[in-house]
Amino acid sequence: MMIVTAPAAVGKSTAASFLSFHLKAPVLDLSTLQVGDATLEGSLSKALGAGNFARYLDRMVHGAATLIVDALDEAEVRSGQANFRAFIRGVADTASAFTGKPAVVILSRAESSQALVETLEERRIPFAQFEILPFNREQAEHYLDGRISDIYSASGREMIHKKHREPFTKARDALFKIMASALSATDGEIWEVPAVRDFLGYAPVLDVAAEFLAVDNFATVSRDFSSKAADRGLVHWDMVSQVIDHLLVREQEKFVAQFSKTPEFIALDDPRLAAALYTPEEQCARLLDYVENMRIPMDLPGHLPAKVREPYETAVSAQLANHPFLRGSGWFNVIFRDYVTARAISSASTSADTGQAIRRRLLSAEWKHSPMFGYFTFTLSRAVSEDVAQCHSELLGALYESFKSMCDSRDTLRIIVGKSGNRLIATFAVLTEIDTGSADSGKFLVSMGPLGFVTHEGTIGISFPRELSHADIYEVPEVTLGGDGGSFKLGPQVYISCGELLVLAKEVHVHGEASKYPVLLNLGSLTSEHVNLKAEPEQLIVVCDELFYPWSQHQKRVNLDELRSNSREAYWLYVELRRIVLRFKDAKAGEVALYQPFLDNLVIGENRRARIALDFLQDIGCVTLRNSMYLLNLAEYAKLGISRTQLRNLEMTEASKEWAERLMNFAAAQ
Structure with missing residues (x-):
């Protein structure tokens, strides 16, 4: 006996047809049968007739004939465990009489074949086992050509990819490279990376690629690569999402095709229910529960009649174990x-x-983050016509960890979070340093994003589990640092303004840039217990009325009574002015500059006070906009009478108070 396994959609049925043609062997398609004991012999006898069946079985026993058995996994879903096990035992009984070459070739997904393997091993019946692997590059290109031809042929169009080979090849290779970038940052041969080869060589992936490439003008493909999504680093994730969604829909269709033939479902006499069975969303929830043990309540679909719940759960368990996203009991990728x-x-x-269960796992120390979660969440959580995605506020910390995992030594992840009404607005972007080859500081480009998220109505608390750096958080009611109570890294370049800061970490390491931009915590209250705070005095400033050790060592008291009117708002505006001015780096020339999109999108964002502070600096001539650059005139800034050291340390001098009042009056006039 020979057992051939492969994940879903790799081509088991195609392999069965190929073997049937070359071996002149019949195919027993189990996807159409309700299997049980003696199904193998009964089906052959019915198809061949009693006399021919006896002769054919005798030839099989002596290795002179072969039977191809396809879709063992689908039979498990359709027939139920008791009938499926009976079928396995019957196959083993038949195989025990074979004396020649393999007389039965069975094709199945790996998990469904395991019961057969175990039975054969128990009875010491010899068998060979093979696995169909994803295509290599040459095979993938050949398969892709064929699928594109099918699409052109179905629509009655000319085979343009054969006529214009060079532009097609260029578009195809560019597409492969973009999709591969979702899994590997290699600049070399992408097909040499195992994870990339497995993904690009997967037939369903190539099916979606074929639809993308079956165009009338291959130049349009290049334009798609240059789209807004591509500029934000999203085009490959949009495509990968399409591929995976295609697989989920395909799984649903295969399951429904089998389960709808069961006696229990037929007895319902309600075919409309089929569309609600094993939906992509249900598959995702069940997969998380199956692999990650998240203990998600499994009453899906919720309106399934009680009398079919048990057979449905049995069928789903069999289908899920063979899911194309799995390899054994873990994730395929x-x-x-x-x-x-x-x-x-x-x-x-x-x-x-x-x-809540999923968010809790994402924020735990056990979860190993990758950039893919952040990209997929953005892609799946936004409306087609909108540039922002929606999520629960607790998810922002997990998104931070996800995007942070894509950064190397040259990259910086920037995050801005602010309150807007009863929601939070967050922006993520990755900046990559460019080596200018000079002694000056390197320049940066935005290599990812900015990606915007707005939280669900009423969700306004955020939690960062491991670290937080290069972050501006303003007017957020509650911020939590260190979800698992371990060690937490804070800074550099962090500004947090919130109602309550809850520190659950037992050890906090502060990495403020003392000479430039110390970590500033502007708090209504701070709660922590037995925390080991490791921070130099110049690295951390905490503005809070009531503090205890060790935070009190870094306390900065601000006497708002010294400001003549609307003191609290004047102080907030001054803090935002401080934040903007300190973004301009020191330079030898009379001006220092910041790239306009960086300041507008990644420093100010939706912060109303910060926008007012920038407008004020422009109004008094300290800052001008020239050729997409904001320029800070150092001579004009000097006239304010506030040194950068005083500004950095929030020293409220007479000049500081004067300019805070002027800034307040400017805001009132807007």
């Missing part, structure tokens, strides 16, 4: 894990308890 997680957390059908 982290890209599938992150898509499933993002889709489950983004779905409107996900219950509040399920969403």
Whole structure:
């Protein structure tokens, strides 16, 4: 006996047809049968007739004939465990009489074949086992050519990819490279990276690629690569999302095709229910529960009649174990894990308890983050016509960890979070330093983003589990640092303004840039217990009325009574002016500059006070906009009478108070 396994959609049925043609062997398609004991012999006898069946079986026993058995995994779903096990035992009984070459070739997904393997091993019946691997580059290109031809042929169009080979090849290779960038940052041969080869060589991936490439003008493909999504670093994630969604829909169709033939479902006499079975969202929730043990309540679909619940759960268990996103009991690839997680957390059908369970795992120390979760969450959580995605505020910390995982030594992740009404608005962007070859500081380009998120109504608390750096957080009611109570890294370049700061970490390491931009915590209250705070005095400033050790060592008291009117608002505006001015780096020339999109999108964002402070600096002539650059005139700034050291340390001098009042009056006039 020979057993051939492969994940979903790799081509088991195609392999069965190929073997049938070359071996002149019949194919027994189990996807159409309700299997049980003696199904193998009964089906052959019915198809061949009693006399011919006896002769054919005798030839099989002596290795002179072969039977191809396809879709063992689908038979498990359709028939139920008791009938499926009986079928396995019957196959083993038949195989025990074989004396020649392999007489039966069975094709299945790996998990469903395991029961057969175990039975054969128990009975010491010899068998060979093979696995169909994803295509290599040459095979993938050949398969892709064929699929594109099918698409052109179905629509009655000319085979343009054969006529204009050079532009097609260029577009195809560019597409492969973009999709590969979702899994590897290599600049070399992408097909040499195992994870990339497995993904690009997967037939369903190539099916979606074929639809993308079956165009009338291959130049349009290049324009798609240069789209807004591509500029934000999203085009490959949009495509990968399409591929994975295609697989989920395909799984649903295969399951429904089998389960709808069961006696229990037929007895319902309600074919409309089929569309609600094993939906992509249900698959994602079940996969997370199956692999990650998240203990998600599994009453899906919720309106399934009680009398079919038990057979449905049995069938789903069999289908899930053979899911194309799995390899054994784990994920086939982290890209599938992150898509499933993002889709489950983004779905409107996900219950509040399920969403909370997923967020809790994402913020735990056990979860190993990758950039894919952040990208997929953005892609799946936004409307097509909008540039911002929606999520629960607790998810922002997990998104931070996800985007942070894509950064290397040259990259900086910047995050801005601010309150707007009863929601939070967050922006993420990755800046990459460019080596200018000079002694000056390197320049930066925005290599990812900015990506915007708005939180669900009423969700206004955020938690960062491991670290926080290059962050501006303003007017957020509650911020939590260190979800698991371990060590937390804070800074550099962090500004937090919040009602309550809750520190759960037992050890906090502050990395403020003392000479430039110390960490500033502007708090209504601070709560922590037995924290080991490691920070130099010049690295951390904490503005809070009531503080205890060790935070009190870094306390900065501000006497708002010294400001003549509306003191609290004047102080807030002055803090925002401080934040903007300190972004301009020191230079030998009379001016220092900041790139306009950087300041507007990644420093100010939706912060109303920061926008007023920048407008004020422009109004008094300290800052001008020239050729997409904001320029700070150092001579004009000197007239304010506030040194950068005083500004950095929030020293409220007479000049500081005067300019805070002027800034307040400017804001009042807007």
